[in-house]
Each structure stands twice: as structure tokens, then as C-alpha cells.
Amino acid sequence: MTRIQLNVNETIHDVEVEPRHSLVDTLREGCGLTGSHIGCEHGVCGACTVLVDDQPVRGCLMFAVQADGKDIRTVEGLDDDGAFNALQQAFHEHHALQCGFCTPGMLMLATWIVERGLPVDDNELREIMASNLCRCTGYRNILRAVRAVLDASGQDGAGA
Ligand code: FES
Ligand code: FES
Structure with missing residues (x-):
């Protein structure tokens, strides 16, 4: 297991991951952010799309260790002080x-x-x-x- 740090929606998450763990699995299971969905798990459907350093990324195609230290934005961070943006x-x-x-x-x-x-x-x-x-x-x-x-x-x- 490797310890990594993800800055998700401006909150730091210290998580332990195996090198094979995907970013979207880690967001859902390691960070408790289940808003990002998992459909195909091989880069086709886009349900797992998140922003990594403000660029769209298929969360199922990026290993969590590749996102170590990066700024990640998920659907949970979109709201405008609790209201829809x-x-x-x-x-x-x-x-x-x-x-x-x-x-x-x-x-x-x-x-x-x-x-x-x-x-x-x-x-x-x-x-x-x-x-x-x-x-x-x-x-x-x-x-x-x-x-x-x-x-x-x-x-x-x-x-x-
Ligand atoms: S789950 Fe379908 S592209 Fe990631
Ligand atoms: S898959 Fe049902 S709203 Fe898009």
C-alpha cells in the first residue's frame, strides 16, 4: 500500500491505496465521495469524469497514485454555497x-x-x-x- 494525498474539492484526503487502484475507486471508497459514478470501467462512458488540475479525466483510467498531490474536483464540489450552480x-x-x-x-x-x-x-x-x-x-x-x-x-x- 502507498500513502497519497488528494486535494479533493479543496479538502485534503490522506489515503492508502494499492498501485492498481483507480482514481474513481479511491474517490468513492477512500474519500467517501460517491458522486462520481462507475459505468464501463474502461474509458468509454465518461460517467467517472472528474477534473484533475482543471482538466477532464476519466477517473477509471487514472491510477490514484498518478493523482497524488493534485487538485481534483468532483460533482460534490460544484454547488454554490449549497445552491445549484x-x-x-x-x-x-x-x-x-x-x-x-x-x-x-x-x-x-x-x-x-x-x-x-x-x-x-x-x-x-x-x-x-x-x-x-x-x-x-x-x-x-x-x-x-x-x-x-x-x-x-x-x-x-x-x-x-
Ligand atoms: S467508468 Fe466509463 S469511462 Fe470510466
Ligand atoms: S444515463 Fe440516465 S440520465 Fe444519462
Whole structure:
């Protein structure tokens, strides 16, 4: 076992892991943060998407030891002082989830898109979000929700 330190949502977690343990397993079992979901466990579905040093990462494809000392953000850290942040509110308003299994990964990927601060047109948005799978909604409402937040923050992609 190896002792590592993960800074998750601005809280330090000292955890013991085996070298084979994935980041998402460690977040769920070592840190008690079960918001990040595990679907395929081989990098296809995106349910386990978290931000590592502000970059989207498949938590099932990164070993926990690779995240030692890094800043990690999960869906548990998205809220705005206990209230929905803009993306969470948009998912709510646009009915962008049904069972909710894919939602943590979708939200973290969308967080990265919004926080880049770059204009994003509809094609690019679809291309990026298509990396995460949803079995329920057919994607349109997810795209509408992210689009609404991008438009509200001036990242409308016009002329991009
Ligand atoms: S559980 Fe990681 S990509 Fe599917
Ligand atoms: S809301 Fe069910 S998998 Fe996406």
C-alpha cells in the first residue's frame, strides 16, 4: 500500500491505496465521495469524469497514485454555497437528466467547457459532449442546458 494525498474539492484526503487502484475507486471508497459514478470501467462512458488540475479525466483510467498531490474536483464540489450552480440549475431547467447516472460526468465535462472561457459553437459542443454516454435523454436536453450556460456567459460561438 502507498500513502497519497488528494486535494479533493479543496479538502485534503490522506489515503492508502494499492498501485492498481483507480482514481474513481479511491474517490468513492477512500474519500467517501460517491458522486462520481462507475459505468464501463474502461474509458468509454465518461460517467467517472472528474477534473484533475482543471482538466477532464476519466477517473477509471487514472491510477490514484498518478493523482497524488493534485487538485481534483468532483460533482460534490460544484454547488454554490449549497445552491445549484449555473450548470446544475440549467440541467434542472432543461430536464437534462432522467436516471442521473451519467449526470456527474456530464456536469464535470461541461464545467471544463464553460470554465475554458472560449466561444463554443454547436458543432464543437456536440463533439466534446459526445465523449460521454447517456442511456436516457437522447442528449438534446443536455446540449440545451450547456448551451444556455455558455450563451449566458458570452461563449455563444458566433463567428467561432
Ligand atoms: S467508468 Fe470510466 S469511462 Fe466509463
Ligand atoms: S440520465 Fe440516465 S444515463 Fe444519462
